[in-house]
Amino acid sequence: MKATNYPWESALRAKFPTPATEGIHEFYFSLDGGGRELIIDAIRSHDVRLMIEVGSFLCGSTLQWFEASSTLAIIGIDPWSANFASILDRYRDNPVFDPCFAKIEHRGEFIDSVRQHGPFLSAMANVRKHADRFIPVRASSPEVLEELAALSVMPDMIYFDSNKLLDDLSVARRLFPDATLCGDDWTWGAEQGFPVQVAVKDFCSRFGLNYRAHRATWIIDNPKTS
Ligand SMILES: C[S@@+](CC[C@H](N)C(=O)[O-])C[C@H]1O[C@@H](n2cnc3c(N)ncnc32)[C@H](O)[C@@H]1O
Structure with missing residues (x-):
């Protein structure tokens, strides 16, 4: 399974093993709100080799990043504990989510499979063919980030797509x-005052950084690579 040659990889995989699936x-279901070409362009132009993805869900976005680069490895952080099948039941007949279901032939069969196997095994089956370059960290951010840093993990990119708090x-x-640093949900939460926009803009003004956003996606320009 080990293929990336990072010195910390064995320890991380021992703590967070990839289950048999x-x-x-396998299904391709990505909660893609648009604009992900910003991330794909950055992965390619900055030759990103290691990415942390916070909030993998069914690993649809993970597959998009893998398709962008054959040399990319991803640490996916997610507790994989929510009831994904009931979430999908809510999305099933909502036309807003039709693009996310575009590659799903039978929505009912897909949701039944997620219900039967649960969130973690369902997600892992979806990235099975990339298992050598995907490490599932079944935990919550930000707490587990400290653990990764203690192992000397040094990501080139971190993609945030979890709880909208950006804490x-x-x-x-x-x-x-x-x-x-980059992520999703730029256009999420009109009634709550677009919390992701507020958090990213505040962060950038505190540290004198620039950001770009397109549709649901945002990315903070990295002075070291741009
Ligand atoms: C919107 S979904 C991610 C969608 C996925 N990136 C995609 O594009 O298909 C949000 C995910 O964040 C996870 N999540 C929620 N709180 C989290 C936390 N504190 N740390 C890591 N993941 C979290 C949830 O379990 C859920 O799978």
């Missing part, structure tokens, strides 16, 4: 000062 059907942005900068 034989017999579980991990400052922690990430402190622990991984060279990483490019």
Whole structure:
């Protein structure tokens, strides 16, 4: 399974093993709100080799990053503990989510499979063919970021797509000062005053950084790589 040759990889995989997923059907379901070409362009132009993704869900976004680069390895952080099947049940007949279901032939079969196997095994089956370059860290951010830093993990990029609080942005900068920070949910939460926009703009003004946003995606320019 080990293929990336990072010195910390064996220890991390021992603590967070990849489960066997034989017999579980794989699906491509990405909660893609648009603009991810910003991330794909940055992965390619900055030759990103190691990415931390906070909030992997069913690893649809993870597959998008893997398809962008054959030399990319990803540490996916997610507790994989929520009831994903009931979340998908809510999305199933909402036309807003039709693009996310575009590659799913039978929505009912897909959701039944997620219900039967649960969030973690379902997600792992979806990235099975990239298991040598995907490490599932079944835990919560920001707490587990400290653990990764203690192992001397040094990501080139961190993609945030979890709880909309972005309480991990400052922690990430402190622990991984060279990483490019980016994420999702730019357009989420009109009634709550677009909390991700507020957090990113505040963070950038505190540290004198520039950001770019397109549709749901945002990326903070990294002075070390741009
Ligand atoms: C919007 S979904 C991610 C969608 C996925 N990136 C995609 O594009 O298909 C949010 C995910 O964040 C996870 N999550 C929630 N709180 C988290 C936390 N504190 N740390 C890591 N993941 C978290 C949830 O379990 C859920 O799978």
